[in-house]
Amino acid sequence: MPTLALPTGKQRRSILEADARLNIWHGSVRSGKTVASIIRWLDFVAHGPPGELLMVGKTERTLKRNILDPIAEMLDEDEFRLLSGKGEAMILGRRVYLAGANDERSEGKIRGLTLVGCYGDEITLWPESFFAMMLSRLSLPGARFFGTTNPDSPFHWLKRDFIDRAHELDLRHWSFGLDDNPNLDPAYVESLKREYTGLWYKRYILGLWVLAEGTVYDMFDPDQHVIKALPPIQHYYVGIDYGTTNPTVFLLLGVGQDGVLYVCREWRWDSEAKGRRLTDAQLSAELRRWLGNVVPQRIWIDPSAASFITQLRHDGIRTWPADNAVIDGIQDVSTLLGAGRLKIHASCTGLIEEMGTYVWDDKAQVRGEDKPLKQNDHGCDALRYAVRGLRRVWRPWIVAEKGAA
Numbered sequence: 001m002p003t004l005a006l007p008t009g010k011q012r013r014s015i016l017e018a019d020a021r022l023n024i025w026h027g028s029v030r031s032g033k034t035v036a037s038i039i040r041w042l043d044f045v046a047h048g049p050p051g052e053l054l055m056v057g058k059t060e061r062t063l064k065r066n067i068l069d070p071i072a073e074m075l076d077e078d079e080f081r082l083l084s085g086k087g088e089a090m091i092l093g094r095r096v097y098l099a100g101a102n103d104e105r106s107e108g109k110i111r112g113l114t115l116v117g118c119y120g121d122e123i124t125l126w127p128e129s130f131f132a133m134m135l136s137r138l139s140l141p142g143a144r145f146f147g148t149t150n151p152d153s154p155f156h157w158l159k160r161d162f163i164d165r166a167h168e169l170d171l172r173h174w175s176f177g178l179d180d181n182p183n184l185d186p187a188y189v190e191s192l193k194r195e196y197t198g199l200w201y202k203r204y205i206l207g208l209w210v211l212a213e214g215t216v217y218d219m220f221d222p223d224q225h226v227i228k229a230l231p232p233i234q235h236y237y238v239g240i241d242y243g244t245t246n247p248t249v250f251l252l253l254g255v256g257q258d259g260v261l262y263v264c265r266e267w268r269w270d271s272e273a274k275g276r277r278l279t280d281a282q283l284s285a286e287l288r289r290w291l292g293n294v295v296p297q298r299i300w301i302d303p304s305a306a307s308f309i310t311q312l313r314h315d316g317i318r319t320w321p322a323d324n325a326v327i328d329g330i331q332d333v334s335t336l337l338g339a340g341r342l343k344i345h346a347s348c349t350g351l352i353e354e355m356g357t358y359v360w361d362d363k364a365q366v367r368g369e370d371k372p373l374k375q376n377d378h379g380c381d382a383l384r385y386a387v388r389g390l391r392r393v394w395r396p397w398i399v400a401e402k403g404a405a
Contacts, residue, residue: 010180011036015043018146020172021138024123024163025148027176027207030184030192034121034148036174038071041119041146046092049142051116053091056134058125059100060087067121068098101126107133116140120147128157151209155368159209177207195398197338200331212360212370216330216380219337220355227343230264231256236296239322239386240287241378242305245271248278250287251351251382252294253390259397260341261390266348266379280311287317300385322385327370329384336387341397351379 007015011032014025018040025033045053057063064082068089072080081090089096099109107130115137123131138145149158163173178189193205197219202208233254241249247270254262267290271277278286301309303321312319323329336342344352357376364371372380387394 007032007036007039008182010174010176014174015040017172017174019144021143021170022135022145022162022172023147024158024171024173025176026151026163026173026209027180028178029150029204030181031176031178031207032181032183033174033176034066034070037119037146037148038067038074041117042071042074042092044117044144044146045094045096048144049116049140051140051143052113053094053096054099054110054113054115054118054134054137055089055096055121056099056101056118056126056130057121059102060098061100063098063100063121067119101130103127104129106130110134110137113137114139116143118145118147120145123147123149124152124156124158125149131158151203151207153211153365153368153370154209155211155366156209157368160368175207178205191398195335195339197334200334211365213362213365214359215356216358216360216372217334217337217355219334222352222356224340225337225343225355226346226352227262228346230254230262230345231258231260233257233262233264236264236294237386237390238291238296238299239382239384239389240299240301240305240319241382241385242283242302242308243271243378244277247271247378248283249350249378249382250290251348251379251386252291252296253386255390255393260343261336261387261394263342263344263348263351263383265345266351268350268379280308281315283308284311284315284317287312288315298389300389302381302385320389323388324385325388326372326384329388330372332387332391333380333384335398336394339398341394342387348379351383354379 014036023040025037027033055063055067057066068082071091079092083089087098089098097113100106104127106127110133118134118138152159162169162171166173178192196204199210199212202210234257235255237253239251239253247268250267252264254264256262267286269278299317299319300322301319302324309319333342354376358380359373361371361373
């Protein structure tokens with residue numbers, strides 16, 4: 001087995017203590033919780049009771065990236081083998097089933113299994129129904145679950161029904177903050193702390209289960225983030241939020257030579273305020289007029305805007321389907337704002353107003369969900385479409401190197 005830094009402190013203690021039916025590591029990113037959980041899982045695979053084993057992530061792709069790839073680095077080639085196309089892996093001589101838990105239908109994937117062990121990644125992103133089905137499958141003597149997650153709302157089902165009831169259940173859990181990992185370069189730790197702000201700092205750096213409340217972009221400061229003049233721009237991109245009765249918004253973003261993403265200008269049509277709707281053909285004409293001589297590298301649009309996408313294609317405008325993962329997109333925008341890498345030109349008055357009035361939905365929080373209120377969000381939606389699409393461009397600005405998981 002390749003050389004691995006020995007776990008210390010909370011990592012080591014959690015590995016030694018993880019012998020309950022349910023064992024959950026939760027807390028900050030890069031805090032060492034994932035490495036500790038993997039080591040304990042591999043020990044269970046090697047020495048646990050006989051029976052079927054399962055590993056689960058939000059998707060099989062994220063499971064591979066977050067967990068299986070690190071396992072491949074820890075083990076020799078004859079100890080780990082991914083069976084491509086089968087949804088299985090061979091780990092330390094045992095077959096392990098692999099599954100994704102991305103929606104309510106996912107629990108059907110594991111019906112009929114009789115498990116002795118399961119490893120779970122990103123548990124708070126699973127449907128509750130999948131977790132319940134997984135627990136019912138862990139029915140053999142000595143069966144164990146090992147899993148990790150970042151914190152979420154304190155009303156999330158995992159926190160409310162399991163972690164908070166650990167004293168009533170056969171469950172052990174360990175909370176990690178970023179500073180619990182002694183193996184990280186101090187400079188990287190400081191860089192990571194600057195990357196996250198507000199809600200994300202509390203959850204992903206401090207490891208706290210806290211509510212998303214108040215303004216979504218509470219780190220937005222017009223004095224810092226709004227500018228009156230644009231620098232030289234290298235490439236242009238467009239984000240579009242399409243509405244029929246709701247406003248349609250176009251945002252032109254530019255990558256500056258200074259390593260900053262700029263919202264250069266906006267266009268919006270509010271049918272209710274204007275007293276009339278524009279057809280898809282008229283909106284397409286407005287987009288071409290608004291762009292003028294600017295040729296964007298990509299145009300991202302919500303994939304649900306099927307009729308408008310068809311019209312744009314008819315008019316010779318190619319678009320790309322936006323990633324509509326709301327919370328991930330909000331986190332991306334927050335990261336750029338917190339790092340000072342996102343600026344908005346003062347002419348984008350609609351977007352600037354929205355940035356200060358875009359708020360979390362209090363009622364959703366009581367249900368354990370992070371959701372922004374669906375109002376004052378059309379420019380914000382167009383912004384996150386483009387920012388999310390540009391991750392490969394701006395991520396190197398933020399993270400100079402990877403830390404240990």
